[in-house]
Amino acid sequence: MTTTSHLNALERRHASIDDEIHQEMQRPALDELKIGMLKRKKLELKDEMSRLQAQTRQ
Numbered sequence: 001m002t003t004t005s006h007l008n009a010l011e012r013r014h015a016s017i018d019d020e021i022h023q024e025m026q027r028p029a030l031d032e033l034k035i036g037m038l039k040r041k042k043l044e045l046k047d048e049m050s051r052l053q054a055q056t057r058q
Helices: 003-026 032-057
Strands: none
Touching: 003 032
């Protein structure tokens, strides 16, 4: 997998998690633990995307 395709896959997963967070926030009974887990995963993906982008620029 090339760096660009890997980055694109990470971006799609990041957007998917964002959608999942928004859906969970609309539920009458919020699952705070699930939302927290999703937000951490989203942040991990963002960090990985930043690292890949930095490597690509070098």
